[in-house]
Amino acid sequence: MPAPAIFGSKTTYFAVLAALFAVVAFFATYKLTESPPTWYDEGIYIQVAQSFSERGTQTIQVAPDEFRQVDFLTVGYPLIAPVAASLKLFGNTLLAARLSMVLFILLCAASAWMLLYRLLGRREALLGLMLLATFPILYGNGKNVLGEVPGLFYSMLALLALHRLQTQRFEGVENYALLGLAAGPVAATKPIFMLMPLAIGLVLLLHIQSIPLRVKHIGAALGAFLAPLALWGYLQFGQVDPSAILAYYANPYGVASITGTVMQNLLGFLTETTPLYCAALMLLWIAALVIRLYRKESISLVEESAFVFSVLILIAYLRTAGWYRYLFEAMVFALMFAPHSLQILSETVGRHLASVRPYATHGTIVVVAGLVVMQFYQLNYASWVAEHYDTTRTADMIEYFSTFPPTKSIFVYNSPAAVIFLPTKNYYQYIQPTEAISYGEEQLPLIAEGIPDAILIAPDAFEREKARFDRYEEGGNAAAYLILERK
Incomplete structure (x- = not known):
């Protein structure tokens, strides 16, 4: 038949x-940059690709001029x-x-x-x-x-x-x-x-x-x-x-x-x-x-x-x-x-x-x-x-960081998808993809010392770990992220 x-x-x-x-x-x-929204794994891969294009290595930045092999x-x-x-x-x-x-x-x-x-x-x-x-x-x-x-x-x-x-x-x-x-x-x-x-x-x-x-x-x-x-x-x-x-x-x-x-x-x-x-x-x-x-x-x-x-x-x-x-x-x-x-x-x-x-x-x-x-x-x-066709998360991130001073240091706390929006290389980073794996943990004491000028963190992570950030106070929002400013 x-x-x-x-x-x-x-x-x-x-x-x-x-x-x-x-x-x-x-x-x-x-709506290429809005739908779907950026998310954790994508943020890591983009950072690695950026490092690969600039240095030929599969690394991510954990501090200014300091990189870790992923x-x-x-x-x-x-x-x-x-x-x-x-x-x-x-x-x-x-x-x-x-x-x-x-x-x-x-x-x-x-x-x-x-x-x-x-x-x-x-x-x-x-x-x-x-x-x-x-x-x-x-x-x-x-x-x-x-x-x-x-x-x-x-x-x-x-x-x-x-x-x-x-x-x-x-x-x-x-x-x-x-x-x-x-x-x-x-x-x-x-x-x-x-x-x-x-x-x-x-x-x-x-x-x-x-x-x-x-x-x-x-x-x-x-x-x-x-x-x-x-x-x-x-x-x-x-x-x-x-x-x-x-x-x-x-x-x-x-x-x-x-x-x-x-x-x-x-x-x-x-x-x-x-x-x-x-x-x-x-x-x-x-x-x-x-x-x-x-x-x-x-x-x-x-x-x-x-x-x-x-x-x-x-x-x-x-x-x-x-x-x-x-x-x-x-x-x-x-x-x-x-x-x-x-x-x-x-x-x-x-x-x-x-x-x-x-x-x-x-x-x-x-x-x-x-x-x-x-x-x-x-x-x-x-x-x-x-x-997510009608969301403006990416546009909001771009708008927020358009006025962010490039000389101001920022600590990105377990939020790798946000790094692509930063207007500066003057940032620190800690990520923990799984309970057994983390990168940039050696940078965490800087938070207790109050060295970074600001911290970018997901609101739920901040609620879970408030004690770690006692030198900082809430200073606003960048789309879905919370910005903490040094007291």
Whole structure:
């Protein structure tokens, strides 16, 4: 039962494609510096990128002309270097940092469309892009300086390289080298994306009997894969024992009870909207794969790898604190393959139910249209990004510090997202990403001595630790932060 032809001529098709990329560009740039708001991890990454652009090191400033290596950084140079380049070109502002993320969002959308186009054809590629372009979490995670969307973009490139290898019948040393070279930056972007090379490796191992492997092929792939990782290791580990960093990656949020956390997150797949949506998309994908396996239909190594990666992401999510952005990667791939999965199910229903057979082939279009409308509504009115369209937090920060004397010293207390707004390098800083990790703790005695002229701190942190700041008094607010002035 063939899929219904839609989008008409090439002109119509590419007009719709251009419109979709216009949608992506609009929502990637709309209220770019206000929505989503800046937050803790982003502040650290921007500071590291700024240091990388100025000194070539992954450090943060803890005092004037004093810097600390951020050894436990959970993103790598595939994110830091492009952000550093943007800061170098356009200045040390939040807008400059986030412009690089706009580029990553557009590249991620383009590579997703290209991957689907080569795998499944023009129809599924356009339908998949429709779902991705209206997916609120793409912008909720993508506009902040975080590793999720860059990691997805590099993952798409790795899957495109895998597709090239398969279509060329696993011949050519250069194709293996290209796959390795594409997979290396994926793993270096963020620890969770190490699961993508693992997924590709597991799928290739599953099909090992049908792949004409040679020693030179393995050597080319491994060599090209390890080269980007070697650079990552050089920049990332610093003077710290790598085993300590890897242990931190295994449980970055210090979850006390893994079993309890897993059970709570499993329950979320039944009771919380985003995990429910993720579960529905994955079940749809699984159902379509089972049908195709039953029919003994061929499934591309790319789709198998994307599916294995998504399953591994879900398993990894279960042992985290339950933040929905850790489902993001699996949801993107499930959305991308959802139109094709829906078509498989529609065809199956049409074969077995004569009464709905005339309408079954249109089921995919109807369901995709419904999902697009739902997501588009959320993107505009009921999502993390929509919630902050009308906020002025960044504008308020810029306004406050526009009159801040550059000679005045300030201590930024565990608020790394505020540093990008400071008009001076005359600042001290203490941050504590987790209970076990902190930077700038040696600067804390300066507060007791009353050396900094002012302190920037979150109101809740001030309430918890008032005794530490007895030499200071409240002097006003900078957006969401409290400013303490020396008495």
